Amino acid sequence: MHYAISTTWGPTDTTRAAIPFIFAATALEAGDSVTVMLFHDAVSLAVPGVYENVVPCGPPAKFSEVFAHPNADIIVCKPCAEVRSIHAENLREPSRMGGMGEFYQKVAQSDCKAVAF
Secondary structure (H helix, E strand, C coil): CEEEEEECCCCCCHHHHHHHHHHHHHHHHCCCEEEEEECHHHHHHHCCCCHHHCCCCCCCCCHHHHHHCCCEEEEEEHHHHHCCCCCHHHCCCCCEEECHHHHHHHHCCCCEEEEEC
């Protein structure tokens, strides 16, 4: 199964920022693949040094596990990032710039379930 996960929460709400990554890590541990689409404030999480300072209240964050997993595709909304002065060269690997069209292509796959946070 593939999960396409969209999120808008970033460092301004640390617990909400962590929840999509906890879900993604759980899916990856189960052998599934994920696409995480970062919108709005969540684009900041793809900048090196940011998620390391996001400490949620509750379960431990799983940012590093998801960013490092070979079955995770992290797409950063290009318009959301650029309005925050974040450019492709500022992103943590393996995340990449993309848009709604790419997210739609993932969601449209027959073996995909969409999850929004």
